[in-house]
Amino acid sequence: MKFWKLHGAGNDFIAIDGRKDLTDDYSDVAKKVCHRHFGVGADGLLVVKESNNSDCKMLYYNSDGSKAKMCGNGIRCFAKFVYENNIVKKSNFTVETLASIQEITLNMLNEKIDSIKVNMGLPNFDPKYIPVDTTKDKFINETIIINKEKLNVSSILLGVPHTVVFVEEIDKNYILKYGPLIENHKIFPEKTNVNFVKVIDKENIQVSTWERGCGYTLACGTGITASVVISNYLNKVDKKVNVISEGGKLLIEISEDRVYMQGPAVKICEGILEGI
Numbered sequence: 001m002k003f004w005k006l007h008g009a010g011n012d013f014i015a016i017d018g019r020k021d022l023t024d025d026y027s028d029v030a031k032k033v034c035h036r037h038f039g040v041g042a043d044g045l046l047v048v049k050e051s052n053n054s055d056c057k058m059l060y061y062n063s064d065g066s067k068a069k070m071c072g073n074g075i076r077c078f079a080k081f082v083y084e085n086n087i088v089k090k091s092n093f094t095v096e097t098l099a100s101i102q103e104i105t106l107n108m109l110n111e112k113i114d115s116i117k118v119n120m121g122l123p124n125f126d127p128k129y130i131p132v133d134t135t136k137d138k139f140i141n142e143t144i145i146i147n148k149e150k151l152n153v154s155s156i157l158l159g160v161p162h163t164v165v166f167v168e169e170i171d172k173n174y175i176l177k178y179g180p181l182i183e184n185h186k187i188f189p190e191k192t193n194v195n196f197v198k199v200i201d202k203e204n205i206q207v208s209t210w211e212r213g214c215g216y217t218l219a220c221g222t223g224i225t226a227s228v229v230i231s232n233y234l235n236k237v238d239k240k241v242n243v244i245s246e247g248g249k250l251l252i253e254i255s256e257d258r259v260y261m262q263g264p265a266v267k268i269c270e271g272i273l274e275g276i
């Protein structure tokens, strides 16, 4: 099967056109192709499917084979894949995901895609939908216990579950230690992505993410978006924020009825997946 490998701010993906496939389950394919030694290597797998209510549909799988409802960096790479493969022939289109219908705008420069803007929809603060196992009506600035240590966390649903931990400095060793412990904390019945956030000023933050289902990544689009939403909710930042991650930069804009994420999508290579 033909594939493209792409990255969005260093979060890397395999993209395939699955419209003719009879299956809708790509869990084993994802584990195989995302493997960094026995496969092509990626954080996740993007699959194109037909949609009844949008220009196309995206299925997303983490590298451990788990299915997720949405992927922010992934949908930018998906948008580039479907446009440059003539699956979608316009620069403004919609993509159905398991989270919602996402509006895509390709910002063109000299007839090439310069950046991609995605309507990420609206965040959900209701713990019932994140989900978080709590009786509270929000899970913002709450305390969880990890190894007898108290951690202050805030969680929302932004397509997928996201938890934010504000830190003075981004420390990878701290992330590698606490990321999986928070991801798998019993208060999160469906686990959670974990974003470590350093607020630089009202218009700039730095985010580093331990992702559910694939571990430490160089960027997480939904996580960066959720980090800005929670930072703005707590009056730490304005509504238009530049976000720096290890793999690149994204721009997040909050408006009354939606949140936009804008950033790059880069094709790394293409090839043929043997045996798939």
Ligand SMILES: N[C@H](CCC[C@H](N)C(=O)O)C(=O)O
Residues within 6 Å of the ligand: 011, 043, 044, 062, 067, 068, 069, 070, 071, 072, 073, 074, 160, 161, 193, 211, 212, 213, 214, 219, 220, 221, 222, 223
């Ligand atoms: N690992 C996430 C899905 C991918 C999100 C991330 N790659 C992004 O760019 O939003 C989850 O299982 O909820």
